[in-house]
Amino acid sequence: MSDLSPERPATPPPRVFLEGLRSGVGSVFFYVLVGNYVGLGALAYEFGFSFWWMAASTLLVWAAPAQVILISTLTTSALVEVALAVTLSSVRFLPMVAALIPLFNAPGVRQRDLLLPMHLTAISVWVEGMRLLPTRPRSERIAFYNGLGAGLISGALIGGAIGFYLAARLPPLLAATLLFFTPMALLMSTARNARALLDRLAFALGLVVGPIVGWLNFGLDLMWTGLIAGSIAYLVHRWREAKNPGSKP
Numbered sequence: 001m002s003d004l005s006p007e008r009p010a011t012p013p014p015r016v017f018l019e020g021l022r023s024g025v026g027s028v029f030f031y032v033l034v035g036n037y038v039g040l041g042a043l044a045y046e047f048g049f050s051f052w053w054m055a056a057s058t059l060l061v062w063a064a065p066a067q068v069i070l071i072s073t074l075t076t077s078a079l080v081e082v083a084l085a086v087t088l089s090s091v092r093f094l095p096m097v098a099a100l101i102p103l104f105n106a107p108g109v110r111q112r113d114l115l116l117p118m119h120l121t122a123i124s125v126w127v128e129g130m131r132l133l134p135t136r137p138r139s140e141r142i143a144f145y146n147g148l149g150a151g152l153i154s155g156a157l158i159g160g161a162i163g164f165y166l167a168a169r170l171p172p173l174l175a176a177t178l179l180f181f182t183p184m185a186l187l188m189s190t191a192r193n194a195r196a197l198l199d200r201l202a203f204a205l206g207l208v209v210g211p212i213v214g215w216l217n218f219g220l221d222l223m224w225t226g227l228i229a230g231s232i233a234y235l236v237h238r239w240r241e242a243k244n245p246g247s248k249p
Contacts, residue, residue: 016140017147023132024151029124033152034159036064039184040071041163047071051164058156062122065089069223085223096126103129104145106138113142120149128152197240202233 024030037058044054049071061067066086073082097118104114121129128148133141166174206229213228214221 013140013143016136016143017150020144020147020149021151022147023128023144024125024148025154027124027128027152029128029152030155033124033155034162037156037159038163038166040064040067041160041165042167043068043071043163044160045164045167047075051161054160054164055157058153058160061086061090062120062153062156063090063093064156088223093121096121096123100126100129100133100145103133104138104141106141109142117142117145117149120146120153122149122152124152125149198233198237201236202230205229205232 040058041051041054044051044057057067057070061070066089069085069089070082073085077085100117100121101114104117125145125148129145132148133145136144206225209229210221210225213224
């Protein structure tokens with residue numbers, strides 16, 4: 001992406017951070033995160049975790065799929081298995097971080113200055129960052145991105161608090177419906193982003209393999225579902241490419 005940042009006098013970092021914070025709160029992703037984390041807050045309550053544990057996991061993990069794995073497996077699986085599953089689910093952030101680093105490169109930027117921006121990187125923050133950072137001078141980008149991430153993560157904290165509070169006070173049937181918010185949001189998001197045949201096949205296979213793995217009670221259902229469905233889809237894709245060279249995925 002080309003650098004379109006205007007040349008102008010440097011703005012004090014606290015003011016830049018607040019501008020990023022306002023951009024985060026004003027983003028459509030803020031409201032998407034509130035909705036997603038309503039379900040996650042209800043899930044944490046259902047599994048017996050405290051609100052403060054839920055809030056801490058949001059601040060430290062900051063990835064809804066990884067938090068679903070953490071909450072749903074922490075009480076039933078070995079700690080090392082949970083850590084491995086959460087780590088594997090977050091590998092997708094590495095390409096995002098690699099794409100962001102050139103935007104932050106500027107004289108005087110130290111490696112430790114990048115630790116907080118890299119931690120704050122999630123899909124929502126990354127999309128907004130890639131859109132807004134090129135419009136900022138390089139000297140302001142880290143502070144702006146930190147504010148943007150803080151604004152969006154506040155939406156997750158608010159949604160988690162709402163879900164946790166409602167799950168504790170609503171009738172059981174209504175509280176149970178909150179548990180579907182997060183998996184349904186993830187399901188719809190995945191379906192919407194599945195454009196290539198490989199993606200659509202992996203998605204469809206996941207819907208079939210998931211219930212089977214759950215019924216067999218292997219443990220770490222999400223991880224095994226992804227490995228099995230993804231591997232089958234990849235093998236089918238390679239077979240199709242070998243059979244029809246030059247075909248689209």
